[in-house]
Amino acid sequence: MSWLILLLSGALEAVWAAALHRAFQATGRRRIAPSLLFVVSVAASTAGLAIAMQTIPTGTAYAVWVGVGVVLTSAYAIATKVERPTAARLLLLSGIAACVVGLKVVA
């Protein structure tokens, strides 16, 4: 159950990043919906991480949460053509994800 919550919280990371992106690209009233989505998903994501951390060790929980967030955010950016998936970019993105995971696992 904790793991399911943790994975969902990680996915919400990507949701708020995407909503933030929309909120800053839109103007006027079209900013309202993405801004609300951002606030709700960022709160739910942080709360989910806190709940998962009660049973999963902190370092492991954070690593999984961030890893899922980075992968899904990049996938969203590539799928919506915001970002071009060049080999170098994919390599560097996975490098950051791997280092953050490693950092939290040894910590």
Added chain:
Amino acid sequence: MMLKRSVPWLVLLASAVLEAVWATALGLSDGFTRPLPTLVFIVTAALSMLGLGMAIRSIPLGTAYAIWVGIGAALTVGWAMATGVEPFSVPKVLFIAGIVACAAGLKLLPARKQAPAAEQAPEPAGPARR
């Protein structure tokens, strides 16, 4: 020109530093029971996300998010090691160096806007030959 292109990256870096500040304040707040760390957490978290939002107007979303998270995590752990909260260890330093290197590499990649439509340029229009 060079300076103008660097501004969003500076905003992104500042947001990542603020992320490390709020992560540390969150730890010190003892579940929001201490007023000062709680206040620091609220203010820096808000500023950090505002900065990320401004940065992703010109830096690709996936790249900006990864750098924000990566630099934030590296500084949080680095700060914990520097203040003696966490013991110093070589693997940690190597991972931090890896994050910084990957972030710098992403900065060096050509931005999408710098290659405007060069790849999607329509085929030179001309009389059909077939």
